[in-house]
Amino acid sequence: MGSGIRTPFENTVVEWIDSRLPIFTMMQKEYGVFPTPRNFNYFWNFGAIAMIMLVLMIVTGIVLAMHYTPNTGMAFDSVERIMRDVNGGWLLRYLHMNGASFFFIAVYIHIFRGMYYGSYKKPRELLWILGVLIFLLMMATAFMGYVLPWGQMSFWGATVITNLFSAIPLVGDKILTLLLGGFTIDNPTLNRFFALHYLLPFVIFAVVFLHIWALHVTGSNNPLGIDTKGPQDTVPFHPYYTIKDTFGTLVFLLIFCFFVFFMPDALGHPDNYTPANPMVTPPHIVPEWYFLPFYAMLRAITFNIGIPGTDIVFISAKLGGVLVMFGSIALLFVLPWLDSHPIRSARFRPWYKIALLKFVVVFALLGYIGSQPADAALGPIPLSWFGLLFTAYYYGFFLVILPWLSKNEKGRDLPPSIHEAVLKGSA
C-alpha cells in the first residue's frame, strides 16, 4: 500500500505527512498516474457513478437516521415528519428513496458492461466475485431499507420475502424466527432491520475497497478485451478519466435529479403512503422495481417436484421458487468458470453477443412479469408460463449456452494492440 520507492513532494506539509504515511504517494500512484487503457467508452463511467451513489446514500441516510424512529407505532409518522417538518427533509428523503433506484440502475449497467466486455475473465475473477458480493449486499440493504417507512408495501413485502426462508428444509422456521426476532413481523423485526440497514452500507463500502484494490492489481479491462501491451496503450487516470467520469456522472445526476424533483414517487408504490396494517392485505404485493426479475423467477415455479403419481414431494413449489431465485444470483458468482472462452469482448464474439443481448431482453421481460399480478395472463396463456420460459433461458444462458459457446464459438480476429486499433479508428 504505497510503500516502496517514494518520490519526495515539494510541499513541505505534504512531504511531512507522506514520509510518515505515504497516502499522497498512494493516491498519486492509484489515481494520478495509474495507467488506464486509452479506449474506454462511456460504459466505463458506471463504476465511478455507483461509488458516488453509495456515498450519497450513506450521507443522506445518516441524516435521515437522525430523524427516523424505528418503532412500529412511530416509524411511518416519523418519516412523514421528515417530509413535512424537518428542514430540507423532503429533499433528503427523496434523494435517498430515488437514490436507491439510481444506485441499482448504475450497478445493473455496470454488471452488463462487465458481461458484455468479458471483464469477469482471467485474471479478474476475484474482482468480479467481489462485485457480485456487493450486488448481493445491496439487495439485502435495499430490501431492509424499504421496510423502514412501515407503509403497507413495506410490511407486506417484508412478509412475503422473509417467508421465503421458511421454505428451507429443517431449519427454515428457526431462521425465520431469528430473522424476524419473533414469530411475525413486528417491532423487533423493524429494529433489527434498521440496525442492519445502517450497518450494511459500511460493509458494502469495505467490499468496494477490496473491489477497487483487486481492480488496481489487474488493471482495467477495456472494450477490446485485450491486454495492454505497453505505455502506448494507456493514459494516466488523471486527467483523462477523472474528467470523463466527471462528465458522465453529471449527466447521470441530471437524470437522477429530474426524478428527485419532478417525479419523486414514480419509482415507488402508492401503497407505501398508507401506514402498515397487518389486518389488511394489499390486493397486489410487489417488491421494488429492481427486484422484479428475481421476483418473477421466484413465482415461475408453480409446481412441486416429486415422484409423479404419488404424494412424494422432494421439492415443493415454494422451495423450488426460492432455490431458483437465489440460484440466479449464485450463477453470477461462478460466471468466470461457466464462460471459459479465451476472447473477452463480445465485439469479437458475435454468437455470444446475440445470446447476451437476448439475455438482457429476457431479464427485462422477467421484470415486467414480476410487476404483474400472479394470475395475470396474455390471452389464454398464464403469464407465469412465460415467466418459466424466461427463467429457463436465464439458466440456459449460464449453464448451456456459455459452456457450449466456450467450446464452439470461433470468434473474430483480435486486433494486435489497443494502440493500433485506436489509430485505425475501430476502438
Place this chain on the structure above:
Amino acid sequence: MKKIILPALLLALIATPLYAAEAPAGEASPPAPVTEAAATPAAVEAHPPGEHAAPDTKHQHWHFSGMFGTYDRAALQRGLKVYREVCSACHSLKRVYFRNLEDIGYDDGQVKNIASQYTVADGPNDEGEMFDRPGLPSDHFVSPYPNDNAAKAVNNGALPPDLSLITKARHHGPDHVFGILTGYEAAPAGITLLPGQSWNRQMPGNIIAMAQPLQDGQIAYEDDTPQTVDQYARDVVQFLAWAADPYMEERKRTGIKVLIFLAVFAGIMYGVKKKIWANLH
C-alpha cells in the same frame, strides 16, 4: 431550505428569470379561473353493469401538473372550505397543522381564527385534569373520531381513511379522488346494495361505504365560482394534493435550478474533456 442546496445557490443568478416567473404563485392569487374547470366534462363512461373491473381512471388537467405547475391558492382555499364543511365530518387530516394554512394564502390572524374554531383536548394540567381549549396554529386538524374503532362503529364497520396523504396513497391519486367524488350513480339492475353502501364507478369493485358526499349547491362559495359537484370535487382534490405534498412548489423551483446547474456544469465539463483528450488524438 435554500441554504442546504449549494448548487442551487450557485445557479440562483442563472435561474433568476425562471424563479421570478414562478414567484407570484407564492402570493394569494385572485379567484381561480373557473372557465377551464367548468368547461371540463365531468364524466367517465360507466362500466358495463355488473363488471367489477379495475377503474379506468380518467386523467384530469390540474393546476399543479407539469414541471412548472403550482397550486392555485383560490382553489385551495375553496377546497379547505369543502373539507371543513363536508369531508371533515368523517375524515381526519391529522398530518396537517393549522399553521400550514399560511402556505395556502392565509395570514397569521386568519390562521389563528380558523384554529380557534376547533376544540382541542389538552392536558393534563397542574391538577392532573384533561381540559378542552380552543385550537392554536400549532395544533393539527382535529380528527372527527377519538380512534379508528370509534370511526368504524358509526360507519358500518368501514374506516374513513385519513386524507393527509390520500392523493399519494392511490395510483394517479388526484384523478382517483376526483373520480370517486364525481363517480356516484345508481347501481345497475340486479345489484343489491346493503344499507350504507353506494355504487361508484371509480371505486375498485364499484361498491363504496361512503354515501355520496357532494351535491350541487351544497356549499356556499364566497365568490361566483360555480357551486357544482364537479367544481367542489376539483377544489377539494387540489386542497388534498397540497395537504399530501406541501413542498411541491419549492421542490419544483429548486429542481429547475438544479437541472440548469447540472446541465451547464456538464456542458462545461464536456468541453474540458474534449480539450484534454484532444492532446491524444
